[in-house]
Amino acid sequence: NLSDRLGNVFDRLRGRGALNEADVREAMREIRVALLEADVALPVARRFIDAVTEKAIGQDVLRSVTPGQQVVKIVHDELVEMLGGAAEDGGSAQAEGLNLNARPPVVVMMVGLQGSGKTTTTAKLAKYIREKHGKKALMASLDVARPAAQEQLAVLGTQVDVATLPILQGQQPVDIARRALESARLQNIDVLLLDTAGRLHVDQALMEEMKAVAGVSAPTEVLLVVDALTGQDAVNVAQSFSGEVPLTGVILTRMDGDARGGAALSMRHVTGKPIKFAGTGEKLDALEAFHPGRVADRILGMGDVVSLVERAAQTIKEEDAEALARRMAKGQFDLNDLRMQLKQMQNMGGIGMLAGMLPGMKKAKAAMAQSGVDDKVLVHMDAVISSMTPKERARPELMNARRKKRVAAGAGLDVQDVNKLLKMHQEMARAMKQIRKMGGFKGLAAAFG
Ligand code: GDP
Ligand code: MG
Numbered sequence: 001n002l003s004d005r006l007g008n009v010f011d012r013l014r015g016r017g018a019l020n021e022a023d024v025r026e027a028m029r030e031i032r033v034a035l036l037e038a039d040v041a042l043p044v045a046r047r048f049i050d051a052v053t054e055k056a057i058g059q060d061v062l063r064s065v066t067p068g069q070q071v072v073k074i075v076h077d078e079l080v081e082m083l084g085g086a087a088e089d090g091g092s093a094q095a096e097g098l099n100l101n102a103r104p105p106v107v108v109m110m111v112g113l114q115g116s117g118k119t120t121t122t123a124k125l126a127k128y129i130r131e132k133h134g135k136k137a138l139m140a141s142l143d144v145a146r147p148a149a150q151e152q153l154a155v156l157g158t159q160v161d162v163a164t165l166p167i168l169q170g171q172q173p174v175d176i177a178r179r180a181l182e183s184a185r186l187q188n189i190d191v192l193l194l195d196t197a198g199r200l201h202v203d204q205a206l207m208e209e210m211k212a213v214a215g216v217s218a219p220t221e222v223l224l225v226v227d228a229l230t231g232q233d234a235v236n237v238a239q240s241f242s243g244e245v246p247l248t249g250v251i252l253t254r255m256d257g258d259a260r261g262g263a264a265l266s267m268r269h270v271t272g273k274p275i276k277f278a279g280t281g282e283k284l285d286a287l288e289a290f291h292p293g294r295v296a297d298r299i300l301g302m303g304d305v306v307s308l309v310e311r312a313a314q315t316i317k318e319e320d321a322e323a324l325a326r327r328m329a330k331g332q333f334d335l336n337d338l339r340m341q342l343k344q345m346q347n348m349g350g351i352g353m354l355a356g357m358l359p360g361m362k363k364a365k366a367a368m369a370q371s372g373v374d375d376k377v378l379v380h381m382d383a384v385i386s387s388m389t390p391k392e393r394a395r396p397e398l399m400n401a402r403r404k405k406r407v408a409a410g411a412g413l414d415v416q417d418v419n420k421l422l423k424m425h426q427e428m429a430r431a432m433k434q435i436r437k438m439g440g441f442k443g444l445a446a447a448f449g
Contacts, residue, residue: 005034039231039262083292112225114198117253123156140165140180253279
């Protein structure tokens with residue numbers, strides 16, 4: 001699958017010390033084939049490769065100490081971009097939630113082909129809205145084409161404990177939509193979900209019906225439900241719908257199946273709209289908010305912790321990173337290591353970057369926050385460590401009152417600053433021990449990835 005194919009390319013890239021432009025272009029050719037075989041639309045794959053190539057053959061990347069890892073990072077970031085864009089902070093991109101802030105009843109209209117999972121997803125979403133948003137929902141089926149379609153939604157409604165509009169035979173979709181709105185207003189419903197009829201193929205009659213329903217119900221969200229398993233077809237369906245109805249988002253169903261990933265990767269480009277949720281099973285709680293960052297990590301088979309380690313490896317010299325990793329594996333972590341960590345923190349964008357990335361760092365971070373540490377203080381800490389003797393750096397327990405006073409004077413700071421640093425070192429050393437107990441960074445990645 002896509003993950004395996006990319007993994008092979010990456011292993012080869014990482015395995016090499018130096019990279020030249022030809023190596024990168026060769027790797028990009030392989031990635032391009034992998035993307036196309038995963039059903040990514042051709043223009044999307046082409047754009048992706050162009051963007052990655054341009055960034056990867058930049059002089060800085062190829063001349064850096066870890067060119068392979070940098071290329072992998074570029075591919076990762078571009079994947080996130082392709083899946084819907086990264087958050088401002090450059091961390092893993094957040095899911096784009098539903099817009100439920102309009103005046104109630106907020107109308108959420110579900111559209112898509114027959115069998116894509118619309119009715120099931122309507123019920124899943126109603127449950128999600130009730131549980132996660134604490135809002136009162138009402139569901140109505142506008143599917144008069146398929147016998148028993150309205151009953152299907154009613155049955156699901158009882159399962160998720162969300163009301164459904166009473167069924168009146170002989171009404172047309174637009175009339176049902178009007179009645180549903182009226183009923184929602186009378187019952188003070190927050191969110192009205194409209195499950196519409198599908199067709200086996202996109203046809204004009206269906207589009208006209210969708211437009212008419214949207215016309216009378218003024219939906220805040222128009223969500224296209226597509227089956228991820230249908231790959232390139234899903235993309236074509238999305239293209240047809242997005243030209244006709246004002247979509248606000250996409251829900252990919254059957255992501256639990258053997259989806260090749262292509263549908264997810266092309267969807268943003270083709271519709272210009274975010275994937276908001278992923279259906280991951282037949283059960284009614286099998287619905288997940290779609291996080292581009294996490295999905296990209298999953299496709300590349302790496303967790304947050306792994307990317308943190310990689311980022312660290314890029315910003316400090318490779319030998320330093322290896323030495324630190326070796327020492328940490330032995331449970332050693334002295335002030336020299338702390339100094340290196342502080343340098344890394346500065347290079348990696350400060351303390352904020354590290355927040356939450358390493359579970360074991362949470363306590364250390366809290367200790368830092370408590371003692372009023374911010375990025376400027378990192379510089380102070382470096383000054384404190386620089387004023388120590390090599391022996392003191394290796395054995396911080398030597399630091400008695402007399403030594404502290406000397407170091408503080410040397411750094412032009414107070415004894416208090418020295419104490420803060422020592423406390424922070426203790427917390428971090430403890431965190432490192434914990435990481436080691438959990439099987440090192442690899443174990444961490446497995447536990448949290
Ligand atoms: P509709 O015709 O678009 O309304 O599709 P339905 O909601 O009736 O779903 C068709 C079938 O797909 C049902 O058997 C669902 O249980 C199944 N289904 C829907 N979503 C998912 C999903 O995310 N994963 C899996 N495995 N099955 C799903
Ligand atoms: Mg249906």
